[in-house]
Amino acid sequence: MKAIILYDSRDPVGYAGADALSGYPNVDWVAVDVSRETPAPCIGCFGCWVRTPGACVLGRDAGTEYYEAMHGADYVVTLSKITWGGYSTAIKAYTDRLLPLLHPNFRIVHGEMHHRLRYGRMPTFVSAGFGARDRAEEETFRRYVEAQRDQSGLPRGSGCLILSKGTDGSVSTGEIVEWFAKEATA
Numbered sequence: 795m796k797a798i799i800l801y802d803s804r805d806p807v808g809y810a811g812a813d814a815l816s817g818y819p820n821v822d823w824v825a826v827d828v829s830r831e832t833p834a835p836c837i838g839c840f841g842c843w844v845r846t847p848g849a850c851v852l853g854r855d856a857g858t859e860y861y862e863a864m865h866g867a868d869y870v871v872t873l874s875k876i877t878w879g880g881y882s883t884a885i886k887a888y889t890d891r892l893l894p895l896l897h898p899n900f901r902i903v904h905g906e907m908h909h910r911l912r913y914g915r916m917p918t919f920v921s922a923g924f925g926a927r928d929r930a931e932e933e934t935f936r937r938y939v940e941a942q943r944d945q946s947g948l949p950r951g952s953g954c955l956i957l958s959k960g961t962d963g964s965v966s967t968g969e970i971v972e973w974f975a976k977e978a979t980a
Contacts, residue, residue, distance in 0.1 A: 795978070797869040798824045798917070800860075802884050807924045807957065807965050811873040814967035815974060824863050826856075828884040833857030833891055842894035848912055850894050857891030864895060867917040871974060876926040876956075879934025889942075896945070903944045916946040920977045922970055924957040932956045952980060 799815055801808040816823050833856040841851035850858055864870070872889070874881040881889060895916065896909035921939045926932040939954040955973045957965040 795820060795868045796822045796824065796866055797871060798826060798860075798863050798867050799871045799873065800826045800828065800885060800888055801873040802829050802875075802882060803827045804829045805875055805882075808873045808875070810965075810967045811922060811957075811970045814971050815871060818971060818974060821978075824867070826860055826863070826888065828888055831856040832884065833860070833887055835887055836890040836893055840893075840898070843896075843898040848894050850891065857888060860888050861892050861895055864892070864917055865913075869978065870917045870919050872919070872921040873970070874921065874923055876923040876931055876935045879926075879931050880938050881921075881923075903947070904950070906941075906944065908945045911947065918948060918953070918977070919943055919946055920953045920955075920974070922955040922957055922973065924959075924965055926956065952977065 799812050801812040803809045803812070812825060816825070834852045837852070839851065842849060845851055850861075872881065872885060874885040877883065880886060895912050897912045899910050900907045901910050919942055921942070923932070923935045926935060935956065936954050940950055943950065943953050955970070957969060959965055
């Protein structure tokens with residue numbers, strides 16, 4: 795199995811989670827540490843749909859390498875601090891660059907419009923979030939992850955973990971590994 799892990803090593807929880815998952819057996823991990831390089835931000839020009847279908851017009855960078863790694867991957871595991879109910883800014887810069895993998899035509903999923911997949915399949919997206927300010931922000935994150943999974947044609951009701959904090963404020967990396975094990979065998 796091939797899996798991509800998208801995380802920020804500047805965040806102790808993201809780093810610890812990525813480290814814990816890297817030891818998960820029988821997985822060829824491709825680690826994408828967003829702290830190493832910031833991709834050019836998607837400018838929403840839709841050139842990847844019109845001028846160069848399936849390829850970003852911004853040129854080769856970390857964002858391009860990220861979406862190219864999707865080909866042949868079985869899973870994408872995102873570990874992110876929850877920021878305003880979504881991914882952190884650094885993580886979102888990478889996820890925004892997935893636009894070339896989508897087709898401009900639409901389809902209806904769960905009564906909502908989503909783009910068709912350009913290549914017919916995407917990896918299974920699973921996301922673990924941490925550091926939300928309150929339950930409402932956690933719920934927004936769950937809905938955000940669910941929408942990302944809808945886009946990829948994945949079932950609702952799974953794929954999201956909100957990491958719980960211990961009394962000392964730490965999170966259990968064992969919880970991340972246990973969650974991934976359940977997701978990978980579902």
